[in-house]
Amino acid sequence: MSAKPPFQVQADCENCFGLCCVALPYAKSADFPIDKDSGTPCRNLQYDYRCGIHQALREKGFKGCTVYECFGAGQKVSQVTYAGKDWRNHPDTAKEMFEVFPIMQQLHEMLAYLHEALNRKETEPIFKDLQTVLEQTEALTGLNPESLISLNVPAHRCIVNELLIRTSELVRKNTAPKKAKKLDYIGAKLKGANLRGASLRGALLIAANLRNADMRLADVIGADLRDADLSGADLRGSIFLTQVQVNSARGDRETKLPDGLKKPAHWT
Incomplete structure (x- = not known):
């Protein structure tokens, strides 16, 4: 159904x-080059409500907007x-x-x-x-x-x-689902890891090496994939993966995504 x-x-x-x-609001960081308060228009917002640097957001330091x-x-x-x-x-x-x-x-x-x-x-x-x-x-x-x-x-x-x-x-019930032993996987070396059917709800996977990892049917709701390397990873059938999470990660032509999600332009 x-x-x-x-x-x-x-x-x-x-x-x-x-x-x-x-x-x-946003704060000056790796994602934004300046501070901005809530209710204050971004300096790049044009009168027609379009972004003046939409095609160059990453190059201009506004990576946060792209995710x-x-x-x-x-x-x-x-x-x-x-x-x-x-x-x-x-x-x-x-x-x-x-x-x-x-x-x-x-x-x-x-x-x-x-x-x-x-x-x-x-x-x-x-x-x-x-x-x-x-x-x-x-x-x-x-x-x-x-x-x-x-x-x-x-x-x-x-x-x-x-x-x-x-x-x-x-x-995940027919995939011998695994629950993550922890939530902090920042910078973790998970190259080729078998994460099929794993529960990674809310996991911190920032800058983790997930190259060639099997993430099919994994639950990734709320997982932080910023700068995670998904090159060659298989995420087909993964649950609750959003375009935002994909955009925040790194990947390549070999990365396999669920139907409906697109490989970002910044992926190699």
């Missing part, structure tokens, strides 16, 4: 008011919650809009995970539960700004997470 979403879970920047470039995904929250807030009224021409909505955006981003991220779960054949036993919670989550995204701001997002995330854990168990 499968489900087609009545919503978008990928960014559509053409229909967004550059919300991630304004609402979110961010709003999961469609930007256009939802811009075109639905605020009915196309942008923050520049309606400055009285700006502060509230910037507060609503990260809440919507969390809800849309949950929608993306739930949609993936619904489209795994292994989840048929919990399909109705997944569908119910997906519909509940989608309904929350349609709330007015005041209601969104007062929403108990952590409580709803707990409900979603219970189903995502069950999804993981169902998908």
Whole structure:
């Protein structure tokens, strides 16, 4: 069984008011060359809400922008919650809009995970539960700004997470699933490792050597893959892997990704 979403879970920047470039703060680091406060437009944001250096973000030091995904929250807030009224021409909505955006981003991220779960054949036993919670989550995204701001997002995330854990168990049950012995794999030497069916939920895999690793059917929800070397790794069928995680890692033409995910331009 499968489900087609009545919503978008990928960014559509053409229909967004550059919300991630304004609402979110960032600090000078390896990912950004300058500091920026929440509510302050990025210096590269143009009047038409497009990025002036979109094709050269990494070269200009804005690597952090290339690994961010709003999961469609930007256009939802811009075109639905605020009915196309942008923050520049309606400055009285700006502060509230910037507060609503990260809440919507969390809800849309949950929608993306739930949609993936619904489209795994292994989840048929919990399909109705997944569908119910997906519909509940989608309904929350349609709330007015005041209601969104007062929403108990952590409580709803707990409900979603219970189903995502069950999804993981169902998908991995025939692969002798392994639970990670630890969460800290920063810089770990895992070249050629057998991680098939492993639970790597929330694992820190920053700069880990995962060359030629077998990561098929591994659960990588929330795993930090920044600068991890996935050259030659096999991630087909991995669970809850996002384009954001892929973009933050390194890989090559031999890296095998799940359907629907693309190899970033910076991969060799």
